[in-house]
Amino acid sequence: MLEIKVKTFQELTTQELYDLLQLRSEVFVVEQDCVYQDIDGKDQNALHVIGFKNNKVVAYTRVFKPGDYFTYASIGRVVVDAKERAHKYGYDIMKASIEAVKSHYNETQIKISAQTYLKRFYNTLEFHEVGEEYLEDGIPHIGMVYKG
Template identity: 80%
Template sequence: MLQIQVKTFKELTTQELYNLLQLRSQVFVVEQDCVYQDIDGKDQKALHVLGFKSEKLVAYTRVFKSGDYFKEASIGRVVVQAQERQFKYGYDIMKASIEAVKAHFGESIIKISAQKYLIKFYNNLAFKAIGEEYLEDGIPHITMVNNT
């Protein structure tokens, strides 16, 4: 079971910020072989949902209230360290992120830009695909919405 912490940008320690940027880079840039600008100036507006196992950051998302990223509240940068995925921590971090949107922002409609190969994963979390597939940083994506 993950130990979950939800923090604003200002509440993050320097080490936590370093660790979350390292995890995002490890998965999105190196593992997925995708050159893109991860540090996009939006982390300061986000709530950061950190998932720890034995005090090591192994899962992460960032969440936004409506209007800060999309018109709706949103969850992004969903990441689980490769060797930890077998434990289904993606579900734990996403459930905590959905809960953070409801608890911190009082919002129930959540929009995400999902990598297409993860549609079934997000369907299992009550997200439904809307619209057409599109490329984002060379990777097929689809817009999905959770309205629970």
């Protein structure tokens, strides 16, 4: 069972920050073999949606209010520990992130920059493609919007 907490940057414990950065690095840098600047100065403005299993960070997203990243509210850095993906925690963390946008920002429109191979996953969460595919850090991405 996934326990999900939503926190501002200031509310994160040092251990939580370390753990979520470690998970992001494990997946986005090591697993996906992508050299990019993950620590980008945007975490301080984000809401952090963290999925814990047995007190270990296994799923995560960061959420921005409209205007911080895109015109719409946005969800990014969507990540699930490779050993935990069989449990479908990606759905749980995304549903919690959509709810966080609604409850914290009173917004129903959300834009994401999705890795193209995950289009179907996001389609099941009612996100729809907008625009053309593009490369971000050498990985094919597509803009997707949720209208709530």
